[in-house]
C-alpha cells in the first residue's frame with residue numbers, strides 16, 4: 595500500500611459541500627497519471643485517461659467511469675449562543691451517540707478546535723438529540739464570533755493512524771478508503787483499451803448529489819462506484835454484515851439503492867478468481883452506483899470496496915490487505931473492461 599497517499603487522502607477535511615481540500619489531493623494525484631483533469635460546477639474532480647492507440651483504431655473506445663466520494667460525514671455551525679457555544683446541524687447520517695464527546699475542527703476564518711460536550715443527566719444513558727448538543731471551543735463569545743459564523747463546516751479531529759498489525763483507523767474511511775483505492779489504481783494502471791474516467795464525487799452522503807451530474811457529463815458505458823463494504827465487527831451478527839476484514843475486497847451484489855448488473859458482478863468475481871485477488875460478496879447500504887446506473891438511458895453498474903467497520907463513526911477500521919485487493923481489482927478491470935463488454939450477452 596501507499597502510506598503517504600493514504601494519509602494525504604484521509605487527513606484532508608471535507609464534509610459534504612466542502613470537499614475542497616480533499617479534492618485538491620484528488621486533482622493533484624490524477625494530474626500525475628491522467629491526460630486531462632477537470633472540475634465540474636458541483637466540484638466533482640474528473641480525471642480522464644485516453645484509451646491506448648492500439649485499441650482505438652477504427653472504433654469508439656468503451657467509456658468506463660470509476661467513482662469514489664470525497665465527502666465525509668460531518669457538521670455545520672447553525673448558531674452561536676449567548677455563552678459562545680455552538681449549535682450545529684449534521685451533514686450526512688450522524689448519530690448523537692457518535693457525536694457526543696468528540697473533538698472537532700470548525701473551518702471558520704481560520705481552523706478552530708472544539709469539543710462536542712456531553713449532555714449527561716445523572717445516570718441517564720440515552721443520548722440527547724443532535725440539536726441539543728453544543729460545541730465548546732473554550733473561547734469567549736466575542737472572540738469566537740470573530741472566527742466562526744453560521745454556515746461554517748465542521749469535521750471530526752481524528753486523523754488516520756495504524757491501529758494494530760495491518761488494521762488502520764480513521765474518521766472518514768467511508769469513503770476516503772474508496773478514494774485512496776481509486777487514486778492508487780489510476781497511478782499504477784498501464785494503458786487501457788477503454789477510455790477511463792476517474793471521478794472523485796461530492797455530496798454523496800447527502801443523497802448522491804455529485805455523482806448524478808458527473809455521470810451525465812461522462813456518459814459512461816460501465817460505471818463502478820468504490821465505497822466501503824459492510825464489515826463484521828463488534829455488535830453485528832455474521833448474517834448482518836457479510837464481509838470479514840482482511841479477507842479481500844467486497845463486490846456488491848445488491849444494496850438499498852442498486853441491484854448490481856448480474857453480468858458485471860459475475861465478471862468481477864471471475865476476474866478475482868482468475869488473478870488470485872481475494873474478494874467477498876457484499877450486500878451493502880447505498881452508493882454512487884445508483885446515480886450512475888440510472889443516468890441517461892441507463893448504465894451497467896455496481897460497487898466494489900474494502901470492508902469498513904463502524905462506518906459513520908469516528909473510529910472506522912479497514913485492513914490494508916483489503917485496500918490492496920481493491921486496487922488490484924480496479925486495475926484488472928480497467929485493463930479488461932473491453933473484453934467484458936465484447937462478451938456481454940444482449941438482454
Ligand SMILES: [Zn+2]
Nearest residue numbers: 768769821822
Ligand atoms: Zn460512502
